[in-house]
Amino acid sequence: MKIVILGGGSAGVMFANRMRKEFSEDEVEITVVERSEKHIYQPAFTLLLFDLEDPKNLVRPTKDLFDEGINLITDEATKIDPQNNKVTTAKHGELSYDYLVIATGAKLDYSEPEGMKEGLDKGENVFNFYTMDGALKLRDALKKFEGGTIVSTFAQMPIKCPAAPIKFILMAEDTMRILGKRDKCKFILTTPMPAAFSRPPYMHALNSIFTKRGIEVKANFTPSEVDYGKGLMKDFGGKEANFDLLSITPPHTGEIVIENSEGVGDAAGWVSCDKNHMVNKNFLNIYGIGDATDFPTSKTASGARKQAKVLTERFKQIIRGEEPTATYDGEIICPILTRYKRVMFANFNYTESLSPALESYINWVLKVHMLRPLYFNLMLNGLM
Numbered sequence: 001m002k003i004v005i006l007g008g009g010s011a012g013v014m015f016a017n018r019m020r021k022e023f024s025e026d027e028v029e030i031t032v033v034e035r036s037e038k039h040i041y042q043p044a045f046t047l048l049l050f051d052l053e054d055p056k057n058l059v060r061p062t063k064d065l066f067d068e069g070i071n072l073i074t075d076e077a078t079k080i081d082p083q084n085n086k087v088t089t090a091k092h093g094e095l096s097y098d099y100l101v102i103a104t105g106a107k108l109d110y111s112e113p114e115g116m117k118e119g120l121d122k123g124e125n126v127f128n129f130y131t132m133d134g135a136l137k138l139r140d141a142l143k144k145f146e147g148g149t150i151v152s153t154f155a156q157m158p159i160k161c162p163a164a165p166i167k168f169i170l171m172a173e174d175t176m177r178i179l180g181k182r183d184k185c186k187f188i189l190t191t192p193m194p195a196a197f198s199r200p201p202y203m204h205a206l207n208s209i210f211t212k213r214g215i216e217v218k219a220n221f222t223p224s225e226v227d228y229g230k231g232l233m234k235d236f237g238g239k240e241a242n243f244d245l246l247s248i249t250p251p252h253t254g255e256i257v258i259e260n261s262e263g264v265g266d267a268a269g270w271v272s273c274d275k276n277h278m279v280n281k282n283f284l285n286i287y288g289i290g291d292a293t294d295f296p297t298s299k300t301a302s303g304a305r306k307q308a309k310v311l312t313e314r315f316k317q318i319i320r321g322e323e324p325t326a327t328y329d330g331e332i333i334c335p336i337l338t339r340y341k342r343v344m345f346a347n348f349n350y351t352e353s354l355s356p357a358l359e360s361y362i363n364w365v366l367k368v369h370m371l372r373p374l375y376f377n378l379m380l381n382g383l384m
């Protein structure tokens, strides 16, 4: 059996290594197409902002992440031809597959809101932490910040790790308090949704933290325009937010290769999949995993880890000649840094919340000190 995996980020690596450990090369040939030679641990970007992580700890050569016997092609996949079970690549021609697993992640769309790109390029008061470079610039701006209004935004859903803009504003507020600058600052969180977090009990706990700590939440606010010169952000409904420092979340879409491949994805480029079986809605030999999919749950590495387990289980069943029954229940775990030395884990699946809304020091130790080594040493290897 020939499996081609598009994308060798968190989800692609976790799945490829799990499969390699289960099956010999004679049983399953595994090829991964990944365009980047560097793998970056994105969940630590929010730690970089507050000097809780060293950038050099977050990057590894992509080729070092895969088990022996996985064929890595460093290239861009440009088109899928699902009728003929083929993928076109930019430099390596066509690849054929029996099964295709799409793990191409999410793409940041800098074309809107109007003025965002100009503000980010100027780099004086508009930032985003969705890239390593962006996170480092925001970290340096925070260090120099002497007072004024800090605004953190959500884009229209879905975005990666939907708690990230919340983590940023809560930690920024705590940082300014620790530095003795809290009285000179105002903090605003904008969200297109009716509340900053949609899931109880975390929603209620976070709302009460925002109120207690004087952080304003502007709900139903989708940024339409950013004017870095005036320090002004507008939304589609005419609401406004003034800022001295803006941390903006660019809208997310699926990758171009999905848009180029008829029948594989939806209008926004997300791979259309059954949310439990992970199989493409139109092609039974195509699966989706990770941020690339339209699963109605948060786009997180924790979700990708669970999905890699389920998908491997499904392939075990397929290869044994059984009907695959393993299902993904939508579970993700999102660590929300609420202040120094405190983290709340939001753990939920498609139907219910699975953990209490508790801020704890143990969670902090896990998030800040343990998750990155666990990720590189066990999770990516498919051992956890």
Ligand SMILES: Cc1cc2nc3c(=O)[nH]c(=O)nc-3n(C[C@H](O)[C@H](O)[C@H](O)COP(=O)(O)OP(=O)(O)OC[C@H]3O[C@@H](n4cnc5c(N)ncnc54)[C@H](O)[C@@H]3O)c2cc1C
Pocket (backbone or CB within 6 Å): 006, 007, 008, 009, 010, 011, 012, 033, 034, 035, 036, 041, 042, 043, 044, 045, 046, 075, 076, 077, 078, 103, 104, 105, 106, 129, 130, 160, 161, 164, 255, 257, 289, 290, 291, 292, 299, 300, 301, 302, 303, 304, 333, 334, 335
């Ligand atoms: C600021 C921030 C904070 C986060 N915090 C957390 C957190 O606390 N906890 C958590 O669990 N998750 C967190 N995440 C989310 C987590 O990083 C992602 O959910 C995870 O990386 C998803 O894995 P993926 O493999 O689907 O996508 P990615 O890891 O992004 O990998 C996609 C890969 O596909 C490749 N690719 C794309 N298109 C092509 C193509 N056409 N051809 C070849 N290769 C291609 C890309 O180069 C990339 O390597 C955070 C993310 C960010 C940005």
